[in-house]
Amino acid sequence: MRLVILGGPGAGKGTQAHALCYHLNIPWISTGEILRHAIAEQTELGRLAEPYVEKGELVPDPAMIEFIRKRLQVPDAAKGWLLDGYPRTAFQAEELDFLLDELGQQLDWAIWLDVPEDILLSRSIARSRPDDEPEIVQRRLDLFEERTIPILEYYDYRHRLLKINGNQPPVGVEREILKALNVEFSV
Numbered sequence: 397m398r399l400v401i402l403g404g405p406g407a408g409k410g411t412q413a414h415a416l417c418y419h420l421n422i423p424w425i426s427t428g429e430i431l432r433h434a435i436a437e438q439t440e441l442g443r444l445a446e447p448y449v450e451k452g453e454l455v456p457d458p459a460m461i462e463f464i465r466k467r468l469q470v471p472d473a474a475k476g477w478l479l480d481g482y483p484r485t486a487f488q489a490e491e492l493d494f495l496l497d498e499l500g501q502q503l504d505w506a507i508w509l510d511v512p513e514d515i516l517l518s519r520s521i522a523r524s525r526p527d528d529e530p531e532i533v534q535r536r537l538d539l540f541e542e543r544t545i546p547i548l549e550y551y552d553y554r555h556r557l558l559k560i561n562g563n564q565p566p567v568g569v570e571r572e573i574l575k576a577l578n579v580e581f582s583v
Contacts, residue, residue, distance in 0.1 A: 399478045403509030404540045405533055406519030407562045413480040415570045419579055423472045427481035452535035454484055461491050486546040506551040507573055509562030
């Protein structure tokens with residue numbers, strides 16, 4: 397199964413991605429984790445991404461698209477994957493579709509974790525990561541609203557959007573997603 401998980405900062409994407417990948421036995425491709433690691437290691441991608449991440453901005457599309465291209469060609473992604481943190485714009489969603497066509501793959505579902513903005517803000521600040529300072533979180537929320545919301549229309553139009561209530565305990569979100577994917581829930 398090939399999935400994208402969408403939601404604002406603090407929506408629980410990482411928690412749900414981890415659970416889904418366990419249930420579906422597919423790799424979790426978290427662009428946020430990979431970017432943080434690349435910055436810490438000062439790789440080429442890390443040096444490019446660092447000034448954007450520090451300001452809560454999106455890393456430029458060409459760099460992200462090329463990164464995703466390389467990652468989806470790693471053998472562990474041959475039978476499926478879950479992308480977390482990409483796409484973040486309608487343009488990126490369309491570029492992902494073009495890339496998947498090129499690779500002979502197709503996205504099964506974009507999973508939307510719907511959580512109110514005030515909850516996203518409080519959850520993000522509570523995580524206490526270096527990039528979760530209130531001003532940076534608010535900037536990411538503003539960008540999310542401006543750029544990411546059109547993705548919902550993009551995937552909804554293509555009948556690939558699963559809307560999930562993300563404002564419930566994690567196990568409830570997990571059950572709702574698995575039910576929507578027709579995957580049996582097991583502990």
